[in-house]
Amino acid sequence: MDKTGKKSAQLENAHSSGADSARKHCGGVRLGIQAVAALIQNANFKGFFTGKIYTGKTKQVCVPGLNCYSCPGAVGACPVGSLQNFLSGLTFRFPYYVLGILIFIGALCGRIVCGFLCPFGFIQDLLYLIPFYKKNQFKVDKYLRYLKYAVLLILVILLPLSMPLTPAFCKYVCPSGTIAGGITYVTNPIIRSQFGWLFNWKLIVLGIIIVSGLIVYRPFCKYLCPLGSFYGFFNRFALIRMRFDESSCVHCGACAKACKMNIDPSKKPNSMECIRCGDCVRACPEKALHIGVRDQKTDTPS
Amino acid sequence: MKKHFHIKNNLPAVILIVIGIALIVFGISSGQATSVLNKARKICMECIGIG
Numbered sequence: 439m440d441k442t443g444k445k446s447a448q449l450e451n452a453h454s455s456g457a458d459s460a461r462k463h464c465g466g467v468r469l470g471i472q473a474v475a476a477l478i479q480n481a482n483f484k485g486f487f488t489g490k491i492y493t494g495k496t497k498q499v500c501v502p503g504l505n506c507y508s509c510p511g512a513v514g515a516c517p518v519g520s521l522q523n524f525l526s527g528l529t530f531r532f533p534y535y536v537l538g539i540l541i542f543i544g545a546l547c548g549r550i551v552c553g554f555l556c557p558f559g560f561i562q563d564l565l566y567l568i569p570f571y572k573k574n575q576f577k578v579d580k581y582l583r584y585l586k587y588a589v590l591l592i593l594v595i596l597l598p599l600s601m602p603l604t605p606a607f608c609k610y611v612c613p614s615g616t617i618a619g620g621i622t623y624v625t626n627p628i629i630r631s632q633f634g635w636l637f638n639w640k641l642i643v644l645g646i647i648i649v650s651g652l653i654v655y656r657p658f659c660k661y662l663c664p665l666g667s668f669y670g671f672f673n674r675f676a677l678i679r680m681r682f683d684e685s686s687c688v689h690c691g692a693c694a695k696a697c698k699m700n701i702d703p704s705k706k707p708n709s710m711e712c713i714r715c716g717d718c719v720r721a722c723p724e725k726a727l728h729i730g731v732r733d734q735k736t737d738t739p740s
Numbered sequence: 741m742k743k744h745f746h747i748k749n750n751l752p753a754v755i756l757i758v759i760g761i762a763l764i765v766f767g768i769s770s771g772q773a774t775s776v777l778n779k780a781r782k783i784c785m786e787c788i789g790i791g
Binding site for chain 1: 743745749750752753754756757760763764766768772773775776780781782787788789791
């Protein structure tokens with residue numbers, strides 16, 4: 439079979455109902471992993487009813503994803519909140535511990551955290567499953583992607599450094615904190631009376647993220663998340679990363695079509711935008727892509 | 741299809757993992773894990789939208 443014939447046959451194969459069903463099944467497995475990860479990171483179930491946060495020793499460990507430590511269920515610390523806490527302290531302390539955790543996780547697996555472990559990523563995945571008007575590709579998308587790097591630089595690093603006791607990202611943007619606030623509002627009558635304009639502002643931000651999450655796949659991860667932008671720098675080097683065997687690729691485009699983050703994995707398998715959901719791996723009819731620690735090489739006859 | 745682990749291809753990751761572990765150990769020894777705990781065991785007013 440010539441290359442064109444092979445390509446069209448593979449395209450047909452990639453889009454067959456069998457492949458689609460396998461993809462949906464594996465997507466379901468990922469949702470299951472995300473649900474378990476979210477539950478583990480929020481295992482203080484009693485807190486959801488009492489409104490009181492967990493104070494045990496596990497809270498000295500930063501969780502890998504975005505999960506507010508003020509959520510009554512949280513059993514770990516939020517890495518973004520902890521980082522800002524060091525940077526906005528009255529006396530500056532270089533955040534060795536938090537930065538070490540972030541570098542360790544990033545170098546180990548990059549944005550796999552976004553695809554599998556982040557509770558807010560899980561919420562957005564669920565939102566996108568809701569039948570609604572979908573428009574996942576639009577003109578300004580590629581420009582909006584840079585916004586998350588500005589959020590990391592300005593709101594997470596520069597503003598906390600220049601304004602003591604102001605964790606700017608947590609205070610003005612973080613949707614995870616707003617959800618935590620919402621739970622506290624409902625369950626803790628003592629704190630309820632203190633909510634004001636800031637909470638209303640954060641509710642508006644959360645509302646925009648939720649509504650856009652129905653239309654666009656993971657808008658917060660694409661355009662705003664400072665943690666995703668940080669881990670994205672490691673995607674190229676991470677130990678567990680996308681491995682692409684170019685010699686197996688038939689350029690059918692199935693991987694790019696399957697990618698909801700709008701990346702072409704055959705051109706940029708380790709793009710900073712890739713959240714390692716694995717949709718492209720499952721879509722590839724030639725198994726040219728895989729996520730792991732080992733490179734794959736096609737056997738050549740000796 | 742064979743899969744191979746090449747240390748050369750993964751060297752940057754291994755170096756960064758070692759740096760990460762070193763920073764964590766140094767951070768713990770200088771009491772930063774306790775600082776994280778002290779912050780995380782109180783409700784963060786800014787985070788939940790009180791300010």
